[in-house]
Every structure is written in structure tokens, then in C-alpha cells.
Amino acid sequence: MQQKALQDKVAEKFPIVLTSGRLVEYEGGGDETRSNPWLAELQQENFVEINTQDAQKRGIKYWDYVWVKTPTGAEIKVRALVTDRVGPGTSFIPFHFAGWWQGRDLLDRYPEGSAPIVRGEAVNTATTYGYDSVTMMQETKTTLCNIERA
Amino acid sequence: MARMKFICDAERCIECNGCTTACKNEHEVPWGVNRRRLVTVNDGKPGERSVSMACMHCTDAPCAAVCPVNCFYTTGDAVVLHSKDLCIGCGYCFYACPFGAPQYPRVGNFGSRGKMDKCTYCSGGPEADLSVAEYEKYGSNRLAEGKLPLCAEMCSTKALLAGDGEVIAQIYKTRVITRGYGSGAWGWKTAYRETVAI
Secondary structure: OHHHHHHOOHHHHOOEEEEEEOOOOOOOOOOOHHHOHHHHOOOOOOEEEEOHHHHHHOOOOOOOEEEEEOOOOOEEEEEEEEOOOOOOOEEEEEOOOOEEEOOEEOHHHOOOOOOOOOOEEOHHHOOOOOEOOOOOOEOOOOEEEEEEEO | OOOEEEEEOOOOOOOOOHHHHHHHHHHOOOOOOOOOEEEEEOOOOOOOEEEEEOOOOOOOOHHHHHOOOOOEEEOOOOOEEEOOOOOOOOOHHHHHOOOOOOEOOEOOHHHOEOOOEOOOOOEOOOOOOOOHHHHHHHOOEOHHHOOOOHHHHHOOOOOEEEEEHHHHHHHHHHHHHHHOOOOOOOOHHHHHOOOOOO
16 A cells, blocks of 8 residues: 555655644534534634645635645645644644535535535545554544645 | 723633623624624734734723714713614724724615624613613623623633723733733723833
8 A cells, every 4th residue: 555655656746744623613523513603603614724835836825715635536625724833744624614515515405494604615525545453543634635726 | 980991911812712702692793793803913923912802991982082973972880882873873983993893784785884883891781771672782781780791701711801990900910920921901002091010
């Protein structure tokens, strides 16, 4: 597996480490908290935190739409939060969002009245297939990606 | 009588948005109207600071000075309130306010403004205390119940303090002396024409 990844030059095609994590406003997958107007108003769109150097190389400006592409072939459309909070070669996406699928809002698929106020791309659409063979825990914190302007 | 003030200790604020959410909950504030909000400077850089901002209830309030219908008044506790029955939604106070406190609901197409809404220091408006009419227009009146504003009461790090200016200034001074550094009581010079001298 590792040999194949090296041969395919996966690390060159996808040079940015993608990690995921939490926001203070939402909880878990976010379906409940994104349905609460007082919290939803504070974080209205999903975003990727990208380092200023990486953003400059790709011509990405603050709050532009970008495509985050990963080796599985998945691509998700999120806003770019250009910041030095993440180091060069690293990016971060919160995992509290769902309801978009690869750039398309699936609002029409929700049963009437059940859609959260705020929907966005789920980061685990993009995270790759790795997992820990002992605990069977999926690898969502150190996956690879590339980021392009949408 | 007590002179009510807010103080936000930027060294303690952790940008949790508890104050904004508490305010929305207590007063049923609609989407798009923010009586209190967090402002973060140097986001993601060393020296990042956050400060929680709302109406500071200024001494000699600039909003009141520019209001063409004189809808503002200052209570005995030095809280700046306004009457939504008199307000015409002209937006002058928004331009005059150094803190961006006045907010306007969008009432129609073409972005026309509704009656101004702002932080009431949890003390309602000109209607009778704790009446239904008062709640519907201005939210709850915690001061009339002997309580302080909910944003400060719920602040998890006690960065945001509300109460008698003398008392909260003393708390802030004690903190600054104990830890050996401070953030200068942001907004006090603008709002109250004074600083917390150490």
C-alpha cells in the first residue's frame, strides 16, 4: 500500500495535510446545534483554514469558495479562511457540517421542516480510507488534500 | 445611586460567544440583530485578543445627541434606553455610536430599516416594568428583578463584568495588580471619559 502511494506520488499531488476538529458554537455532527438559530447565526458556512503562504501560491483570498480535493476522488466546496493559525502545508476543516454533497445543497432531500438552518459540506466526505488496525478507529485527523480556487 | 457600566477584560475573554447567545436567548432577539457581539483582533496571530461589545451606556451618549426625535433617555442607574414608539428608524444613532451598538431589523424590500434595537442593560424600556408590552419591544427586565445583565452573569471566565462602575473598576484593578499586566479597560475612555487608573 505504501509502495503504491509512493509510486503514484500521492504526497506530491496532495501536498497539504488535512485535519478536522471542533468549533465552539456546535456539537458533534452539528445537526441539533445547526438547527438552533442563536448558534447557527454565529457560523453560517463551512470553511477550511489555510495558511497564508499556501493561499498565496494558489491565488486564494479570504472567504473565497475553494475545492478541497483528496486522494479518494472526493471534492468538497467550502469557504477559505486564510490564517496563520495553521502552519504551511496544513489545513483544518470543522466536522460539524452536513447537508451538502460535493458542492450541491441537499435541502430538497430533507423531510419537510427537518432541515437544519445552516448546512455545509461534511469534512468526512473528503477524509481518506486509513484506519487504525487495532482499534478500528478511522483516520480523520491526518488525511491529505489539495486546495483549489472554485 | 449606582452608575451602571460594562467592562470587558480582553486578557480573559476566550471568544466562546456565551454572552451573545445568552443575550439572544434572554430577549428573543431575531436573526440579524446583534445586541452583543464579539470582536477579535489579530485573529490567528500571536497577541490575538477578543472583546465582547454591546451598548456601553455612555455618559453623555452620542446616539442621544443626534436623535432627531429625542427617543433616548438615561435612567437613574445611568442606563441609556430608548423608546421604540418614538423611534423612526432613521439610522443617525448608528453613525454616531462609536461601538456599533444600534441594530435595525430589515422590515421590507429595498433594505428599509425598522425601529432601532440595542442592548438595554437588561432593563427594558419606557413601558411599565415587567409588563408584556415591555417584553415584546425590549426583552426582559432583569434590573427590575434585582439582577444584572445576563451576558455578564453567564460569562464563563468572568471577562465581562457588569454592575456599579466603582465596584467593577475595583475588581478589574485588583486583577491587573495581581497578574501584573492589563488591557486598559477597552472602550472606557470613549464611553465614560475615564480610564481605570492603577
